Amino acid sequence: MDRLHLTDNTGAGGSPRQAVGDSRRLCGMFPAWPRTADDVAGPARLIPLAQRARRAAVAVLLLSLILPAVCRAAEEVSAAAPAGKPWKKHVLHEGTHTVTAVAGDFTGDGRTDVISSSEGKTRLFAAPDWQETVIHADAAHRFIHSEAMDVDGDGDMDYVGARYSPGLIVWFEQPDKPLETTWKARLVDDRVNGIHGLLTGDVDQDGTLDLIATSGQPTGDFPNSLAWLRIPKEPRKAGHWERYIFADRDAPGLSHYLGFGDVNGDGRPDIASAAKGGPQAEPGTGNWFAWWEAPKDPKQTWKKHLLADDQPGATNIHPADVNGDGKTDFVASRGHGRGVIWLEAPDWTIHTIHATLKEPHCLAVADLDGDGDLDAATCGYGDHTAVWFENDGKGKFSTHVLDEDQEAYDIRAVDLNGDDRLDILIAGRGSRNVVWYENPGR
Ligand SMILES: [Ca+2]
Ligand SMILES: [Ca+2]
Ligand SMILES: [Ca+2]
Ligand SMILES: [Ca+2]
Numbered sequence: 395m396d397r398l399h400l401t402d403n404t405g406a407g408g409s410p411r412q413a414v415g416d417s418r419r420l421c422g423m424f425p426a427w428p429r430t431a432d433d434v435a436g437p438a439r440l441i442p443l444a445q446r447a448r449r450a451a452v453a454v455l456l457l458s459l460i461l462p463a464v465c466r467a468a469e470e471v472s473a474a475a476p477a478g479k480p481w482k483k484h485v486l487h488e489g490t491h492t493v494t495a496v497a498g499d500f501t502g503d504g505r506t507d508v509i510s511s512s513e514g515k516t517r518l519f520a521a522p523d524w525q526e527t528v529i530h531a532d533a534a535h536r537f538i539h540s541e542a543m544d545v546d547g548d549g550d551m552d553y554v555g556a557r558y559s560p561g562l563i564v565w566f567e568q569p570d571k572p573l574e575t576t577w578k579a580r581l582v583d584d585r586v587n588g589i590h591g592l593l594t595g596d597v598d599q600d601g602t603l604d605l606i607a608t609s610g611q612p613t614g615d616f617p618n619s620l621a622w623l624r625i626p627k628e629p630r631k632a633g634h635w636e637r638y639i640f641a642d643r644d645a646p647g648l649s650h651y652l653g654f655g656d657v658n659g660d661g662r663p664d665i666a667s668a669a670k671g672g673p674q675a676e677p678g679t680g681n682w683f684a685w686w687e688a689p690k691d692p693k694q695t696w697k698k699h700l701l702a703d704d705q706p707g708a709t710n711i712h713p714a715d716v717n718g719d720g721k722t723d724f725v726a727s728r729g730h731g732r733g734v735i736w737l738e739a740p741d742w743t744i745h746t747i748h749a750t751l752k753e754p755h756c757l758a759v760a761d762l763d764g765d766g767d768l769d770a771a772t773c774g775y776g777d778h779t780a781v782w783f784e785n786d787g788k789g790k791f792s793t794h795v796l797d798e799d800q801e802a803y804d805i806r807a808v809d810l811n812g813d814d815r816l817d818i819l820i821a822g823r824g825s826r827n828v829v830w831y832e833n834p835g836r
Pocket of ligand 1 (some may be wrong): 544546547548549550551552568
């Protein structure tokens with residue numbers, strides 16, 4: 395991911411790990427500390443009593459100075475929420491820096507599997523045992539994001555992956571023997587550039603999914619733009635897909651991910667995006683959330699609507715009716731900054747879901763507790779904390795911690811064990827893993 399590190403700071407090498415999980419455990423230990431102070435000072439029997447007492451006093455003094463701040467930091471992440479049942483963590487893969495993972499039935503047995511991509515290797519984990527199979531290996535296919543999509547319309551799920559820069563999108567056709575055969579790669583596009591986000595959606599409402607991609611670099615044929623791509627008539631033979639630049643150079647500042655849904659209630663699905671800005675972007679660009687309004691003919695240029703600027707590190711945004719009033723709101727995160735918010739229609743009033751979570755660089759919006767309203771989930775890689783946010787149905791969210799020792803770059807809400815509860819799938823970036831959290835139900 396060297397190229398990515400240069401353009402996207404995915405390495406975050408300079409940022410020291412914030413030990414939220416460790417500090418939480420320490421806060422819990424505090425009442426017992428005087429007993430363990432001896433352990434810090436060394437074997438008790440070799441040290442005079444006065445010295446032991448002095449050391450214990452110093453230790454307690456230091457802790458009394460440090461701990462309140464540490465505990466406050468931990469509380470900021472956890473917020474006040476009932477603990478709930480724990481979500482069991484399942485590890486599918488360990489050992490490689492992984493920035494994308496998607497779910498779908500990739501073996502044709504009716505069960506939902508997982509495909510991840512890391513360091514040029516694309517791996518399939520077949521349910522229910524999650525046996526790992528490398529289905530494609532090519533150094534040119536270091537994907538930053540991906541989607542599951544039945545590209546050739548033959549009823550089995552294929553895979554689409556995007557390389558950031560130089561921009562490249564390819565699709566892998568599910569073969570007849572998906573666990574025994576290398577999946578064949580075919581070109582979708584190699585002219586959009588700076589493809590951080592991919593998303594499927596039926597943009598032209600013809601009943602077949604299309605693909606949406608960011609073209610977020612300020613260089614290349616379509617700088618600072620967003621594109622949608624239509625599957626060609628014969629995708630196995632076509633040289634590339636039909637490409638439509640719907641946001642034409644009006645998405646500057648390193649756009650990241652995409653959201654899809656009808657925002658203005660005219661029946662046509664619209665598209666939202668976010669741009670992180672910061673020192674890697676052109677000066678004065680980025681740090682915004684915006685949506686583009688689909689015109690009658692989606693092959694024309696779409697009208698941009700700014701939702702919010704001065705949003706440092708903005709990365710993720712999804713349209714969703716958060717408060718159940720029938721109007722489409724947005725849930726959004728500042729994945730290269732801090733915090734998760736929602737923006738209330740029609741004036742886009744900003745409400746805080748979580749103010750301080752560091753680098754929530756992924757966002758899933760779904761009804762995770764099955765009570766009929768839309769919840770959200772993310773993982774702050776700077777805080778190593780995966781969380782889900784429970785909606786009370788009116789847009790008041792409480793935070794539930796899934797894990798305090800996990801990074802993420804990509805998150806999906808999907809049922810991975812067939813119990814009709816949405817689980818959380820995470821590609822772990824610096825955690826160098828692919829994991830999922832099993833939804834225990836209410
Ligand atoms: Ca297929
Ligand atoms: Ca619309
Ligand atoms: Ca809910
Ligand atoms: Ca489940």
